[in-house]
Amino acid sequence: MTDAELAAQIAAAAGRILIEVRENGLFEGKALGSAGDEVSNRFLLHALHAQRPDDGVLSEESRDTLLRREKSRVWIIDPVDGTREYGEKRDDWAVHVGLSIDGEAKVGAVALPGLNGGVVLRSDRVAPLPEPAATPRLVVSRTRPAKEALAVAEAIGGELIAMGSAGAKAMAVVRGQAEIYLHSGGQYQWDNCAPVAVAKAHGLHCSRIDGSPLLYNQPDTELPDLLICRTQWTERVLEEVRRIG
Structure with missing residues (x-):
């Protein structure tokens, strides 16, 4: 199978496993989160080792x-x-499986298992973006929205939509539920590699919030800020971030 097919297949399978772990009633709260992390990680590692042992x-x-x-x-x-x-x-929440080739997010699948029936967004299956909203919508963290996102929303007259995981927020832009996802204040390469691969494949702008490229497989796993947005908003958002600066 292709890299994209593999990414989608194992992301979806990990999502099904996670739903089963969650629904069996053996764990709650933080214990549930820990169990899910461990089980999903083991499955993904074994699958990748079996299918792509040299990577x-x-x-x-x-x-x-x-x-x-x-x-x-x-x-x-x-x-x-x-x-x-x-x-x-x-x-x-989401499951991310991304492939970096020479430092660039090339292939990705983001599973959203909690949605009805489970949804997987892929870099090899691109659907047309829905029509954008007349008022730009910015998806932000439900617990700690980035100050830059708040300032940009005010400057452009945008509407804020609070949401959980990075993958869920990024895929909200891909799915037409928002036009802009701007994050600062801390992420790691695994938080956005797969979402960026999927978003780029769908024609969205993806960069750091200063406009510089997102680089992967770097020694430091931190990749603290991110902008995914409709291309018609790219320059305005970057300009406002620079002005806030």
Whole structure:
């Protein structure tokens, strides 16, 4: 199977496993989140090792040895993006399976298992973007919205939509539920590699909030800020971020 098919298949399977773990009633709250992280991570690692044994892997839930730096192809995974939301039995969490090739997010699948029937957004299956809203919608963290996002929303007359995980927010833009996702204040490569691959495939702008490119398989796993948006808003948002600056 292709890399994109593999990413989608294992992201969807991990999502089904996570729903089963959540619904069996053995765990609650933080214990549920921990169990989900561990089970999903083990499955994804085993699947990638079986199907792509020569590639590197970077996972939120595994120790990083930097051996990945010797590889041009590195899978970057988040077994449960939004562990808090998963543990609270919300639907705004995700599973990320992304492939970085020479530092660029090339292939990705983002599963949203909590949605009815489960949804998987993929870099190899691109649907036309829905018509944008007349008033731009900015999706932000439900617990700690970025100050830049708040300021940009005020400057452009935007509407704020609070949501959980990074993957859920990024896919809200892909799915036409928002026009802009601007984050600052801390993320890691696994938080956005797969979402960026999917968003780029759908024709969205993806960059750091200063407009610089998003680089993956870097020694430092931190990638603290992110902008995913409709292209018609790119320059205005970047300009406002610079002005806030």
